[in-house]
Amino acid sequence: MKISTIRLYRVDLPIKGAGxxxxxGRYVTQTANVVVEIIADTGLAGWGESCxxxxxxxxxxxxxxxxxxxxxxxxxxxxNPLETDAINGFMDAALTGHIYAKSAIDIACWDILGKxxxxxxxxxxxxxxxxxxxxxxxxxxxEGDLATGIEAKRAQGFQVLTIKVGDDPVADAExxxxxxxxxxxxxxxxxxxxxxxxxxxxxxxxxxxQDAPDVLxxxxxxxxxxxxxxxRRTNHPIVLDESIDDLEVLAGILVRKEISAVNLKxxxxxxxxxxxxxxxxxxxxxxxxFVQEVGGAEITYAATTHxxxxxxxxxxxxxxxxxxxxxxxxxxxxxxxxxARCHDGPGLGLGINTEILGEPSATFN
Numbered sequence: 539m540k541i542s543t544i545r546l547y548r549v550d551l552p553i554k555g556a557g558x559x560x561x562x563g564r565y566v567t568q569t570a571n572v573v574v575e576i577i578a579d580t581g582l583a584g585w586g587e588s589c590x591x592x593x594x595x596x597x598x599x600x601x602x603x604x605x606x607x608x609x610x611x612x613x614x615x616x617x618n619p620l621e622t623d624a625i626n627g628f629m630d631a632a633l634t635g636h637i638y639a640k641s642a643i644d645i646a647c648w649d650i651l652g653k654x655x656x657x658x659x660x661x662x663x664x665x666x667x668x669x670x671x672x673x674x675x676x677x678x679x680x681e682g683d684l685a686t687g688i689e690a691k692r693a694q695g696f697q698v699l700t701i702k703v704g705d706d707p708v709a710d711a712e713x714x715x716x717x718x719x720x721x722x723x724x725x726x727x728x729x730x731x732x733x734x735x736x737x738x739x740x741x742x743x744x745x746x747x748q749d750a751p752d753v754l755x756x757x758x759x760x761x762x763x764x765x766x767x768x769x770r771r772t773n774h775p776i777v778l779d780e781s782i783d784d785l786e787v788l789a790g791i792l793v794r795k796e797i798s799a800v801n802l803k804x805x806x807x808x809x810x811x812x813x814x815x816x817x818x819x820x821x822x823x824x825x826x827x828f829v830q831e832v833g834g835a836e837i838t839y840a841a842t843t844h845x846x847x848x849x850x851x852x853x854x855x856x857x858x859x860x861x862x863x864x865x866x867x868x869x870x871x872x873x874x875x876x877x878a879r880c881h882d883g884p885g886l887g888l889g890i891n892t893e894i895l896g897e898p899s900a901t902f903n
Contacts, residue, residue, distance in 0.1 A: 539654065541619050543577040544611040545898035548604060551835055551862035558833070558861055561704025561734025566592040569833045570600025572607060573866065573895060574642040576650060578619055584649030585867075585890050586642035589805045591833035595732075596806060598638045604899070606639035611902040619647040620654060622811045637783065637808030644809025645841050645886075652885030659844035659886055663814055670877035671846035674698035674728065674828065674856035677717055688720045695875030698726045698856035703743070704734025704758075711746035718750035726855065727753045728828075733760035733780050737767060744772040754855070756801060756828075757781065766796045777801055777828065777855075783808070788816055792823040799855055801828040804842050813845060821853065830858035836867040840886040843871040843878045866891055 549571045557567035574586040588603040590596045598606075613632055617625060625647050629640045652659045660666055675696045681687055691699065701717055703710035714729050721727060727750075735743065740758040747753060756777040758768045769776035775798035782788050782800050791797055800820060807813045813829075820827050829846045831838035839860045846857035857878050860870070867888040871878045881887040 539582075539618055539620055540579045540616050541576055541614050542579040543901065543903040544614060545575040545577075546604065546607055546611065546900045547573040547575070547895045548600075548899045549573050549835075549866065549895065551833070551864050553833070553861050554863040559702055560595070560732040561702070563705070564592070564594055564732075566595070566833065569862070571834060572600060572603045572639070572642060573837065574607065574646050575890075575898070576619055576643070576646040578650055580654075582650050582653050584619065584646035584653065584885065585837050585888065586644065586646030586649070586809075587805075587834045587837035588639050588642040589832045589834035589838055590638050596638050596832070598636060602636070603639040603642070606633065606636040607642065608900060609633060610640070610643065611900075614643065615902060619650045622647050622651060626809070626811050637812070638805055641805045641807070641809035644811050645804070645837065648810045648841070649885040656884050658880060658882050658884060659810075659841070660847040660880060663810070663845060664848045666847050667850050668847050668854055670879055671843065671849070671851070671854055671857040672698050673859050673873060673876055673878050674700050675859070675876070676700045676702060678702070679713060684716055685720055688717065692722070692725075695877065697724050697876055698728070700728045700730050702732075703729045704731030707735060707739045707743035708746065711743050714747050714753055715750055718747075718753055728756050728777065728855075729753055730756040730779070731758045733757045735759055737764045740764070740768045741771060744768060744774060747774070754799065762787070769797055775799060779803070780806070782816070785812065785815055785819070788819055792819060792825055799826040799828070801830060802845075803830045803832050804845070805832045805834065805838055810841055810845065817845065817849065821849070824853070826853050826855050828855045828857075833861050835860060835862045835864060836870040836888055837886065839870055840880065840888055843880050844886070846878065847880060864894070866894055
């Protein structure tokens with residue numbers, strides 16, 4: 539099988555609600571994504587999506603992803619899309635870095651691989667080990683009374699509650715303690731700073747939440763060394779997110795037991811192939827994981843949920859759901875009672891709505 543055609547689509551995706559807030563005043567209301575369609579000479583088509591999530595989250599942005607893919611796509615014509623490791627090796631040799639853009643190619647190749655085998659992606663990735671992964675949801679005091687909001691989430695079946703922190707450590711600690719006071723057995727609370735604190739701010743925060751030791755603290759500081767130092771000085775579990783984009787870095791951390799868990803985001807890591815490698819390392823080391831997408835629609839949501847199905851429940855802290863308020867496909871994983879479930883169709887199991895995508899911005903053949 540050979541790649542005969544690749545099409546690129548520019549897609550602006552509005553974010554649900556009033557937008558998505560992360561630390562340091564970063565606020566995303568719309569993302570400029572790139573959707574990739576890879577067509578093989580057999581007629582099979584695979585779909586991928588690059589989601590940098592605004593201008594200042596990843597080391598890249600929508601226009602940058604498009605420019606990278608314009609360079610890579612002509613070089614991939616004639617290569618075998620079923621050889622996912624070989625495709626990744628070739629992309630890395632041809633163009634250094636920019637893994638957020640390469641992830642779209644990788645996801646599309648895996649979609650073709652599943653379709654060629656007639657199997658859902660979770661089977662291709664090792665098999666079903668978690669039939670209904672827990673999904674994390676955000677608790678936002680701006681939406682109204684905090685206790686009422688938590689009860690509403692709980693009534694929907696959500697057990698994994700995420701608080702967005704990383705700005706004012708004093709106010710963040712007050713919010714964290716208020717949410718922890720509402721927790722019930724079975725709830726899992728994660729305070730996600732997205733690398734927003736300096737080390738002294740993170741230490742001020744953890745000192746103030748000592749009465750809530752079960753709270754997971756996710757990426758408290760920007761640098762890996764500062765995150766590890768926070769972990770040394772607190773009894774709270776530390777989750778690494780943005781610091782984990784390289785297999786060698788993850789391996790070293792797991793060997794030294796420097797953190798408690800990781801958050802694997804498919805687009806940020808570079809696609810399914812590299813996320814699967816990290817998953818396998820974590821499974822071997824007994825390291826718990828979140829598995830998420832960054833800010834895409836059904837394509838990255840499906841890829842992420844297929845991966846979540848392959849992780850035993852005791853090692854999966856939570857999966858994700860769609861942030862985008864625009865549908866690009868049918869057949870997305872079903873969210874019910876705080877848990878997600880993929881369909882059993884081949885590959886990603888999606889039917890892409892090409893009318894919403896419109897005409898391709900570029901075609902390579």
